Amino acid sequence: MKSDIRDLMHSAHQGDWAPLLQQAEKTPRRNWADSAQCVGEDPDSFVLTTDDMGQNPEYVRRIEGETALRALRICDSCPLSVAARCLTESLRNDERFGIRAGLLAAERSKLRQAWVRRIDLDAVSAVLGGERQRLSKYERRAVIARVADDRALDPGAAARGLGISRDYLLQLARAHRKKQGAKAPVSN
Ligand code: SF4
Structure with missing residues (x-):
């Protein structure tokens, strides 16, 4: 694994992100941990004292020694789709401590940053169509930018998807256009 x-x-x-998300989908979200290799293990053995997202992974492995190796070995025997689910759930829940999917928290730091900045285009499209979705701040900004740039879009539907009023969305879209205009180079 x-x-x-x-x-x-x-x-x-x-x-x-598609390969990771598709692999995670193979283990349904509901009760996903039932088929995990760590079932029955002490959860504390997966949370190492020195391991956090600001730490050097080599340092954590050196200090934690056999304790870390044992937990990492258990993860290595976990089915890939379960491990992928374990990893994506840890990102969704912003878990900053503990071994997940055979990775120390210290090894997941950059991935977490990338996850936070990730823009799920399907979720953005769904919101533009009026469907409520939980979006990251980057995805919300993407929705506002699309409404600002494309006047063919229905701001009422996008506002519904964002859970805000149409007037407020139009105000945000105007502010976005103004900001973009200020950034544009001055032409002769
Ligand atoms: S990858 Fe590791 S922590 Fe995650 S479910 Fe499997 S054994 Fe448990």
Whole structure:
């Protein structure tokens, strides 16, 4: 599992989240942990004292020694789709501590940053069509930018999707256009 999950992570780092998300989808979200390899293990053995997102992974491995290796070995025998689900759930829930999918918290730091900046185009389209979705601040900005740039879009539907009033969305769209105009180079 180890190299596979790292391949999925590598794609995500390159901006392609589809392989990781598709792998996670193979283990349904409901009761996903039932088939995890760590069922029955002490959860505390997966949360290492020195491991956090600001830490150097090599340092954590050196200090935690066999405790870390044991937990990481259990993850290595976890089915890939379960590990992928474990990793995506940790990102969704912004878990900053603990071993997940065979990765120390210290090794997930950059991936977490990339996740926060990620823009799910399907979710953005759904909101533009009026469907309520939980969006990150980057995705909300993408919706506002689309409304500002494309006057063919229905601001009423997008406002519904965002859970705000149409007037407020139009105000945000105007502010976005103004900001973009201020950034544009002055032409002769
Ligand atoms: S990847 Fe590790 S922490 Fe995640 S469910 Fe599997 S064994 Fe548990």
